[in-house]
Amino acid sequence: MGKRFYISISVAVTCLVVATGVLAIIIALSVMYAHERSKNLQSLPTTAERSSTSTASTTPSGPKGPWEYYRLPQTLSPVHYNITLWPRLKPNADDLYIFTGNSRVAFRCVSQTDLILIHSKKLNLSMFDGFHAKLKGLAGAAAPTLKKTWLEVPTQYLVVHLNDPLQPGSVYELYTEFVGELLDDLEGFYRSEYFEDGIKKVVTTTQMQPTDARKAFPCFDEPAMKAIFHMTLIHPQGTVALSNAMNYDPVNISVNGESLIQTSFEPTEIMSTYLLAFVVCDFAYIGTNPDADVLIRIWARRKATEEGQGKYALETTGHILGFYKNYYNSSYPLKKSDQIALSDFSAGAMENWGLITYRETALLYNPGVSSNGDKEWVAIVISHELAHMWFGNLVTMRWWNDLWLNEGFATYVSYLGADYAEPSWNMKDLIVLNEITDVMAMDASAHSHPLSTKEEEILKPEQISQLFDAITYSKGAAILRMLSDFITETVFSKGLHTYLEEFKYNTTSYKDLWKHIQMAVDKAGISLPHSVEVIMNRWILQMGFPVVTIDTQTGKITQKHFLLDPESVVDRPSEFNYEWFVPVTWIKTGGSEQHQSTMYWLLNKEDTNPELVLGDADWLVANINMMGFYRVNYDEGNWERLIAKLSSSHQDIPVINRAQIIDDAFSLAKANIANTTLALRTTTFLNKEVEYMPWQTARKNLNYFFHMFGCSEVYGPLKAYIRKQVTPLFLYYKDLTLNWTKIPDKHTDQ
Numbered sequence: 001m002g003k004r005f006y007i008s009i010s011v012a013v014t015c016l017v018v019a020t021g022v023l024a025i026i027i028a029l030s031v032m033y034a035h036e037r038s039k040n041l042q043s044l045p046t047t048a049e050r051s052s053t054s055t056a057s058t059t060p061s062g063p064k065g066p067w068e069y070y071r072l073p074q075t076l077s078p079v080h081y082n083i084t085l086w087p088r089l090k091p092n093a094d095d096l097y098i099f100t101g102n103s104r105v106a107f108r109c110v111s112q113t114d115l116i117l118i119h120s121k122k123l124n125l126s127m128f129d130g131f132h133a134k135l136k137g138l139a140g141a142a143a144p145t146l147k148k149t150w151l152e153v154p155t156q157y158l159v160v161h162l163n164d165p166l167q168p169g170s171v172y173e174l175y176t177e178f179v180g181e182l183l184d185d186l187e188g189f190y191r192s193e194y195f196e197d198g199i200k201k202v203v204t205t206t207q208m209q210p211t212d213a214r215k216a217f218p219c220f221d222e223p224a225m226k227a228i229f230h231m232t233l234i235h236p237q238g239t240v241a242l243s244n245a246m247n248y249d250p251v252n253i254s255v256n257g258e259s260l261i262q263t264s265f266e267p268t269e270i271m272s273t274y275l276l277a278f279v280v281c282d283f284a285y286i287g288t289n290p291d292a293d294v295l296i297r298i299w300a301r302r303k304a305t306e307e308g309q310g311k312y313a314l315e316t317t318g319h320i321l322g323f324y325k326n327y328y329n330s331s332y333p334l335k336k337s338d339q340i341a342l343s344d345f346s347a348g349a350m351e352n353w354g355l356i357t358y359r360e361t362a363l364l365y366n367p368g369v370s371s372n373g374d375k376e377w378v379a380i381v382i383s384h385e386l387a388h389m390w391f392g393n394l395v396t397m398r399w400w401n402d403l404w405l406n407e408g409f410a411t412y413v414s415y416l417g418a419d420y421a422e423p424s425w426n427m428k429d430l431i432v433l434n435e436i437t438d439v440m441a442m443d444a445s446a447h448s449h450p451l452s453t454k455e456e457e458i459l460k461p462e463q464i465s466q467l468f469d470a471i472t473y474s475k476g477a478a479i480l481r482m483l484s485d486f487i488t489e490t491v492f493s494k495g496l497h498t499y500l501e502e503f504k505y506n507t508t509s510y511k512d513l514w515k516h517i518q519m520a521v522d523k524a525g526i527s528l529p530h531s532v533e534v535i536m537n538r539w540i541l542q543m544g545f546p547v548v549t550i551d552t553q554t555g556k557i558t559q560k561h562f563l564l565d566p567e568s569v570v571d572r573p574s575e576f577n578y579e580w581f582v583p584v585t586w587i588k589t590g591g592s593e594q595h596q597s598t599m600y601w602l603l604n605k606e607d608t609n610p611e612l613v614l615g616d617a618d619w620l621v622a623n624i625n626m627m628g629f630y631r632v633n634y635d636e637g638n639w640e641r642l643i644a645k646l647s648s649s650h651q652d653i654p655v656i657n658r659a660q661i662i663d664d665a666f667s668l669a670k671a672n673i674a675n676t677t678l679a680l681r682t683t684t685f686l687n688k689e690v691e692y693m694p695w696q697t698a699r700k701n702l703n704y705f706f707h708m709f710g711c712s713e714v715y716g717p718l719k720a721y722i723r724k725q726v727t728p729l730f731l732y733y734k735d736l737t738l739n740w741t742k743i744p745d746k747h748t749d750q
């Protein structure tokens with residue numbers, strides 16, 4: 001680390017070097033820590049700040065044309081597309097990889113207009129009589145003649161001006177022909193290359209989300225502009241073409257003497273453009289029996305398929321689809337599920353409806369080479385993408401401002417699906433470690449952002465792309481997990497069922513989901529202090545989360561917006577003044593009795609609850625299994641009792657809460673709310689701990705200390721302390737693995 005860590009070595013440190021007791025080391029560490037803290041907070045990872053969301057306000061020079069706005073006018077509504085694409089897997093004379101294509105889109109006129117705006121990005125459109133497109137009327141409608149067409153590059157439109165208006169209710173067809181380049185830019189229709197047996201192979205594939213379907217063919221490229229798609233792909237002999245729907249039998253065609261294959265696909269369901277996919281490759285697959293209810297195929301490079309690397313994905317997909325069918329009480333919406341592993345892919349995976357694309361590491365599992373952690377990643381990613389087949393694809397957010405719901409939901413339920421597929425892995429616990437604690441650190445910044453954004457604030461493609469962050473995915477998941485916990489998983493899924501039923505093939509906003517969950521809550525007779533919407537608004541419309549402080553002497557309980565940097569200034573106003581409706585649970589113990597509380601709601605800044613008084617009990621730990629998205633602080637007495645309990649019999653405290661105590665204490669110390677000594681003391685019991693979650697949490701938090709002290713005199717004593725704590729763990733696993741010869745059975749032990 002940088003130079004600034006050398007400075008200010010205080011007397012305390014000199015003492016430290018000679019000190020040997022654990023507590024002495026800890027205290028000296030915390031003195032150093034306090035010194036360095038303020039300077040280094042800035043270097044903590046903070047969440048991706050959204051830059052200005054102001055709309056494109058150009059200097060006023062008369063009224064703006066509709067083509068200068070990033071959102072489509074609501075004048076036209078697509079019905080179906082008929083698209084033919086021909087990607088070239090060999091470069092042309094100019095050394096470019098290109099694709100050619102044509103598209104007919106039938107659309108209904110909703111309100112009278114003499115303007116057609118349709119997205120088109122980086123496509124060279126053919127001209128017909130001086131225009132970029134041809135228009136005709138369908139079902140007897142007469143099409144107006146074209147007046148003027150041009151490409152509006154900033155807003156990515158093909159603009160078509162007509163001499164006469166289109167008539168509401170009539171259906172028209174716009175025809176375009178185009179050439180595009182197959183770049184290796186991982187966007188839209190793109191090219192991916194890999195080597196097999198020393199031979200370069202070219203694959204063409206797609207990544208449309210969020211706004212790149214327009215880079216493959218002209219389309220009304222907004223999620224609510226759902227339509228039916230008839231796809232045809234032309235591709236070389238020896239390759240296979242895949243798309244969202246099942247293919248008809250490929251036919252041989254000849255173009256300019258070249259022998260090619262033409263593969264057409266069954267029409268898709270009514271769907272959004274961002275979920276389209278098409279791939280041309282020479283991959284092989286393994287699959288289920290074609291007579292099965294749903295045909296499942298796992299596609300990969302021939303070598304990888306031959307090595308059986310798709311087997312785990314195939315098995316797991318079957319299990320997880322079965323899980324969701326029950327969970328949503330709704331059958332899989334399509335006839336087939338193709339999943340394909342690509343060597344060049346920007347995200348982890350993409351939930352294209354019926355043809356999910358993955359990075360190789362997120363779909364393939366190579367027994368004997370990949371670790372169990374790799375296997376866990378495969379299970380989670382598959383589970384995440386399959387969840388979208390209903391939630392997101394069948395029912396879609398109306399606009400990108402609701403992305404958090406789509407992604408937060410899939411992230412949450414991916415752990416339920418993975419848990420079903422691998423019941424011994426404790427995936428429902430691991431969500432805390434994998435998603436929740438990290439995003440709490442980000443959301444504790446004064447520059448975080450609320451989950452939900454106003455529709456008007458998200459307009460440009462860049463603004464849409466910025467929404468794909470940890471807050472959207474992980475905090476979204478944490479908030480839905482909390483909701484599902486306080487209304488029960490069964491009621492949550494009942495709400496999902498009616499929501500999917502009402503809105504299938506349609507689009508929604510998050511309020512539609514709250515409405516259906518409320519219906520399920522009412523039906524189940526669950527009583528909440530406020531409606532689902534009122535409770536949840538506090539968590540989604542304002543950034544951050546509270547720290548709940550419990551005084552076990554008096555029963556006083558308070559909440560406060562938790563900020564890691566106590567000096568930071570929150571300049572984003574909140575209509576709720578950074579107060580939340582907090583579902584609080586706790587375990588209280590006296591003697592051998594453990595008492596788990598019922599749900600208590602903290603509805604104000606402060607309250608007093610006599611049940612929180614320790615009385616005869618030994619200790620109290622709140623936020624059982626970290627179901628609530630908040631941190632907990634206690635009076636000093638209870639902290640002491642918790643530390644004592646951890647040292648004497650830590651198993652009495654649930655494993656997630658053991659991790660939570662460490663994480664809360666370190667976070668509170670960073671925020672200057674608790675003593676750093678206290679935080680470090682929550683690690684003293686680790687010499688008896690052999691569970692993964694508390695250790696991993698401690699490791700993450702102590703890592704920070706390692707970085708802070710990497711170049712100081714404290715580094716040696718710190719290392720000595722950690723070695724002392726880790727040694728019993730090492731010996732435990734040495735024994736468990738019979739001197740490192742046997743792989744342990746338990747997932748987290750591995």
Ligand SMILES: *[C@@H]1O[C@H](CO)[C@@H](O)[C@H](O)[C@H]1NC(C)=O
Binds near residue numbers: 084230
């Ligand atoms: C799509 O267009 C092709 C010609 O471009 C035509 O042969 C085919 O019948 C069309 N399909 C549909 C469903 O309109």
Ligand SMILES: *[C@@H]1O[C@H](CO)[C@@H](O)[C@H](O)[C@H]1NC(C)=O
Binds near residue numbers: 098180
């Ligand atoms: C599109 O047109 C531009 C300008 O004529 C040209 O430079 C570019 O190579 C064309 N792209 C393709 C893929 O043909």
Ligand SMILES: *[C@@H]1O[C@H](CO)[C@@H](O)[C@H](O)[C@H]1NC(C)=O
Binds near residue numbers: 237250251252259
């Ligand atoms: C298409 O052509 C290939 C190669 O010439 C041949 O092997 C295949 O049988 C043909 N398929 C059909 C359906 O004619």
Ligand SMILES: *[C@@H]1O[C@H](CO)[C@@H](O)[C@H](O)[C@H]1NC(C)=O
Binds near residue numbers: 329
């Ligand atoms: C599943 O959905 C059907 C049809 O909506 C309903 O009749 C049935 O009660 C649901 N089953 C469960 C377990 O909720």
Ligand SMILES: *[C@@H]1O[C@H](CO)[C@@H](O)[C@H](O)[C@H]1NC(C)=O
Binds near residue numbers: 505506507
């Ligand atoms: C979609 O939902 C809206 C209500 O949000 C409804 O008015 C509309 O009829 C639905 N469309 C379809 C195709 O079901």
Ligand SMILES: *[C@@H]1O[C@H](CO)[C@@H](O)[C@H](O)[C@H]1NC(C)=O
Binds near residue numbers: 027675676677678
């Ligand atoms: C932190 O705790 C240590 C040991 O219990 C104590 O000596 C020190 O004064 C405390 N510091 C603060 C700021 O409370």
Ligand SMILES: *[C@@H]1O[C@H](CO)[C@@H](O)[C@H](O)[C@H]1NC(C)=O
Binds near residue numbers: 735738739
């Ligand atoms: C592990 O090795 C040690 C010697 O290094 C031996 O004493 C012990 O019995 C071995 N344990 C097992 C389970 O093989």
Ligand SMILES: [Zn+2]
Binds near residue numbers: 385406410
């Ligand atoms: Zn997703």
